[in-house]
Amino acid sequence: MKLFKTSIKLTSFAGQPFILILGLILSLLSSLSYAQNEGRWYNVEILIFKRLDQNMQTQELWRNDLVLNYPHFYEYLRSPKAQPKSHLSALNNESYVLKRYQNALTRNENFKILKHVAWSQKMANESESPAIIISGGDDIGNHKELEGYIKIHIARFLHVTSNLWLTDSSSNNVDPNVNWPQLPAIPSRANAGKSTNQTRTNANTLALTELDFSTNYTSPYPIITLQNRTRMRSNELHYVDHPAMGMMIFMTPLDD
Numbered sequence: 001m002k003l004f005k006t007s008i009k010l011t012s013f014a015g016q017p018f019i020l021i022l023g024l025i026l027s028l029l030s031s032l033s034y035a036q037n038e039g040r041w042y043n044v045e046i047l048i049f050k051r052l053d054q055n056m057q058t059q060e061l062w063r064n065d066l067v068l069n070y071p072h073f074y075e076y077l078r079s080p081k082a083q084p085k086s087h088l089s090a091l092n093n094e095s096y097v098l099k100r101y102q103n104a105l106t107r108n109e110n111f112k113i114l115k116h117v118a119w120s121q122k123m124a125n126e127s128e129s130p131a132i133i134i135s136g137g138d139d140i141g142n143h144k145e146l147e148g149y150i151k152i153h154i155a156r157f158l159h160v161t162s163n164l165w166l167t168d169s170s171s172n173n174v175d176p177n178v179n180w181p182q183l184p185a186i187p188s189r190a191n192a193g194k195s196t197n198q199t200r201t202n203a204n205t206l207a208l209t210e211l212d213f214s215t216n217y218t219s220p221y222p223i224i225t226l227q228n229r230t231r232m233r234s235n236e237l238h239y240v241d242h243p244a245m246g247m248m249i250f251m252t253p254l255d256d
Helices: 002-037 098-108 196-201 202-214
Strands: 041-051 110-122 129-142 143-154 158-167 223-232 240-241 245-252
Touching: 002 129, 041 098, 041 143, 041 158, 098 110, 098 202, 110 143, 129 158, 223 240, 223 245
Parallel strands: none
Antiparallel strands: 041 110, 041 245, 110 129, 129 143, 143 158, 158 223, 240 245
């Protein structure tokens, strides 16, 4: 019995160098893959639409204990530029890949397009990638029907984080007894693009500036959130489904 125990120990000890070497190799390959991906350029296109089928929505009970806010590190898309690689510059609609989906949704009376936009982005890791402010649809007070942000970063795969909220002014289910939260103030363009370290240092200042930038709006209408985090591959259509809305995402790598 003693010999058996000793044999087990020796085998376990002898296998440790192999396990350590294998772990180092896998770690190195992962690092190389990450290093190759970071800094790559992509065209990103999103198409966000709203469902107008009230029968479908009346079957849903939307939560009203929502916490809506914007991150401190954010960016706005810039106006279109002629250069093929211009970070966070919007693309002209001639470059859109999802046109046929846009046309199909426009022809269908059960859907309404809230936002269709594309831009060029130089991908970075999660901590260095800003949230991109998104708004679209009709005006509601000093806000838009659709607001929120999308964040895209790269590691071994492309990762998309979306936090969007829809103020459903077309809803037939307006209940005066339901208290919906205030919409967060629109982020100041003056503070867009601050580095991560700066925004952490000045977090309180930024929050106060944003509150002063735009009056909050208390909605009498249901506020519906679309929150999603997923990874995806380029040149593949990714679809985020939701009872009240939907989002299509398509990313195209730009060759060096």
